[in-house]
Amino acid sequence: MSTVLTEAPAETSTAPAREPWSAIFALARFESRKLLLRIPVLFMLAAYVAWIVWRTKSGWYGYPALQDVDRATQTGPLLVGFAVLLCVNQAVLRSQRHDTERLFGVLVLEPWRRTAAHALSILPVTGLVVLGVAAQFGWQAVKSTAVGHGSVGELLVGPLCVLLCGAIGLLMARLVPKPFAIPVAAVLLLVFSVLAPASIGGGSATAWLTPIVGEGSTKTIPSELIGRPAVSHSLYLTGLALTLALLAVLISKGRTKTSTAVLAGSLAGAIALGVVGGVGQAAGVSSETVAARTVATLNPQKVQSCVRHGRSTYCAFPEWVPRTATWAEVTDHVQSLAGGTAQTRKLLVQQRVEARYGMEGDGAIEPSTTPNQVTVRTMWGGPRTPEFSAAVASVLVLGNEKAGGDVCDGRMVTIMWLALGWTSDPVTELRAVRLSDTVTGSSIVLSPTNGMTMTAGQTSVVRELLAAGPSTVTPKVKAHWAELTAPKVTTAKVAQLLGVKAPGGADKCE
Amino acid sequence: MTRESGETEQAGVQPPSTARVLAQLTRPVLRALPVRGLAATAAVALLIAALPRLLSDEPDQWSALIALRAAALTFALGLAFVLDDPARDLTSSVPTRRILRTTLRVALVAPFAAAWWTAAVLLIPSKIRPPVGDMTLEAAAAAVLSLAAAAAALRFTAEPEPGQRVAAGFLVIALVSPLALPNDWGMYVSPTEKQWGVGHDHWAMVLVGAVAVWAACGPEPVRRRRLIPT
Structure with a gap:
């Protein structure tokens, strides 16, 4: 007891x-x-x-x-x-x-x-x-x-x-x-x-007050150029969430004086955190980032590192250097289908991106006029791959990238054959690389810079070549390389040289 | 005691007619309706319908469509509370069938709902207003679906006020369905897309299905059973 x-x-x-x-x-x-x-x-x-x-x-x-x-x-x-x-x-x-x-x-x-x-x-x-x-x-x-x-x-x-x-x-x-x-x-x-x-x-700055801030552009740019105040924004969100939660606790009943004081102190801290984040995210893009964006857009060679794979050199933003080997595979495949000096030509593949508007807007990239220079962009895979191989092929056939926009003759057939002939499913790639997503009729062929035009006749010849396969076509391409890449060669002539049915009508680009 | 037996004699042995029961029920049912909740919901829904006007000087069709759909969803969420009956444990045993009482509740809300929808549609500037007939079908389907879900909750659980759970579930489904349903069904497309017509056939099916569920879930369960243990 x-x-x-x-x-x-x-x-x-x-x-x-x-x-x-x-x-x-x-x-x-x-x-x-x-x-x-x-x-x-x-x-x-x-x-x-x-x-x-x-x-x-x-x-x-x-x-x-x-x-x-x-x-x-x-x-x-x-x-x-x-x-x-x-x-x-x-x-x-x-x-x-x-x-x-x-x-x-x-x-x-x-x-x-x-x-x-x-x-x-x-x-x-x-x-x-x-x-x-x-x-x-x-x-x-x-x-x-x-x-x-x-x-x-x-x-x-x-x-x-x-x-x-x-x-x-x-x-x-x-x-x-x-x-x-x-x-x-x-x-x-x-x-x-x-x-x-x-x-x-x-x-x-007002847009950053919403929890999730989207972007107007879907392109990829180097991470240091994005310029989104991500850390400030997460501070702001943390402060906001804490403020609301502490406010809810503070307006509930039954508090003692001490607990009220502690809660009010924490609430002030949370508000301060949110304000710090809010001010930080409202600051906008720093002048260093703006300068870096301009350099990356206009003089990319200043910030890029260059790697050699085989014959060619690949210059990429540091984050993309591991991907240069993948680009080199495509370049090698395209060159292996070519004839003449084009098979052994040294190319400079340079990565370029329009970063001046950050993630808010897109901009076109002007094609390069430097001989043997090919542009590659920041995105890869899917349609981006045949787009790049089309650019490589156009440089091999025409000498530089700028000429791809004006080509309207039979050389377009050779370009498209080089671009797609080595792939495992060339017709699907052809559909992917064309703006209209078709494999018949005329269309724009997308490339990392300006597109190229394909007429309906060229399309049908290319389709027949792709159906014939590299084992039949490649020897003929190598044998007739000089004629195939001569300026003003007609599509009918190219078709005849490569042994497929020639389309009716002359080459006419829209 | 004596007065009660006297009344029974006056009414006779025959039970009173449905019309008379409804007439007598009108006032108590009106009093039991969650009027403040409905009014608050309707007010917020009107605010949502007015958002395109409030947020922008030149609102576009896209924002009008989203605002009108969200307004319809909000009002439907309010309707999920219409069948809540705090006194369910008492009213479940009265001789008047539940379907009669719930139908009366809905009938009392219907004119208010119609007036509200007219106001919501008028809040959207006529230049950017989506087709009114089709949007009314969508709103009606959402409203009846919400009521049917509430009726189903009453039918299959013993909860007197299932509105809260029904509204939460309804909102969750409403948020996920635009992401999950195939675009070909066309239920959440804009009027310019070609699936708009097909989509409204589907909305009509939803409406018919919801009415059927509502009718099927009308009677009071004879036995209580619990689907969701609380």
Whole structure:
């Protein structure tokens, strides 16, 4: 009896000091488990995984640039974010819906501590999204064909959006504790965030206030020239999410003076963080970046490194140097089909990009007039590959890139044969390289710089050559190389030399 | 006691006619409707429909289409709460069938919904307004689908107020379906695309299907069962 009396008060006197915190964590654990098992969250997580797989399979033709991959991870987490927004809100309102608010009033956790626990419950699902982003980025980054560098700031945007959504749900539950408020507010937010950037316009400081900032251009530029304030933006998003969550805790009841002071201090810190990020991201592109963009566009040789593969030299921005070997394979294939001096000619393959407008706009690149110089761009794979081989072939046949825009005679057949004859599925490549995505009739042939024109007659001759295959055509090309590459040679003459049916009518370019 | 038995004698042994029950039910049902929630939802939906005007001096057709669709979705989300009945544990045992009560609720909301939709359509400048008939079909399909989902939730769970869960699920589906449905189905295309016509055949099918689900989920379940353990 006496032992019981002496032991019992000792336990009760030590316990309350740390119980509220452990109770917050216990509630946060319970709520996060409950949140992860809600049907909308599970459904959206599944949709997110499906989105990652779909995006990864369809993107970049197997040749990713990591400075583009990081931005491509941003929109998917919004799916999960929306489910979190709804479900966190409903979790906070659960006690009201089930009318257990009065029962909770006698428990150890005051409302503000319960709000804090709800805020913490968002973290595990955010952790899952971090894993998703890491998987999506890592999937591309481990490819041996990947080039460039990702930015942590850009990668953090997706998970931070989930946190922000959860914080909005939390704050809404405390501000408007009505069940119908949150779905409606979610749609309003979504529509506003879709419509507002379109009317504000991209690139401005106001556009950076939205969580996910898209870009007007889909081209790839070297990572140091992108000039997006990614780190500032993730600071801004962190500050915003923390501010909303702390505000939700601060307007909940039951605070003591000390806790109010601590919370107000943290809120001030969060606002400061958001403001620092907001100011940083509003600064715009630095003058160094602008200068570097101009240099990279107009005098790329100043910043590029050159590598020799076989006969030819390949100059690329440092991030693309590993890819020069892939370009060299294509050049070698094209040269192996050529005849005369063209088979052994030394080429200079130079990478060029219009970077002066950053990611906001595109610009055409003027074809080079230097003999034996070929332009290669920053993207590769899919249609980009035959476009490059068409440029190599045109330089081999015509001498320089500029002449490709004016060629209208039978030499176009030779160019297209050199460009496509070595590929495993030349007809598909022919379709890919033509602007109209057809294999009949006349069309523009795309190339890294200006396009070339193919008439309907040339198209049919090229198609017949591709059907005949390199074993029959290559010896004839090598034997008649001088005639095939002579200026003003007609398509009919070329067809006759290569032993295929000649088209009716003279060469006429539109 | 005596007064109650007197009333029973007055009414006779015959149960009162449906029309009379409906007339008597109108006022209590009107009082039980989540009027404030519906009004708030409708107001926000009108705000969404006005966004193209508010955000830009020269709004384009694309923003008008998005705003009108989002407004219809918002109102449909509000409709998910129409069948909520906090007193369900009591009302489930009254002799008046549930389908009668829920139909009455919807009938009372319908004129309001029609007036709201007219206002939403008028908020879109006439120059950029998508075809009104087709958009009305979409809005009606969304609205009935939401009501059917709420009816299904009542039919298959014992929850008195399933509106919140229904709205969350409905919103999640509405967000994912434009990404997941094949473009050929044409349900979320713009009027300039050729799938617009096919898409509205599909919207009509959704509407018919939703009405069927609504009707099938009308009766009160005889036995309570729980699909989702809480």
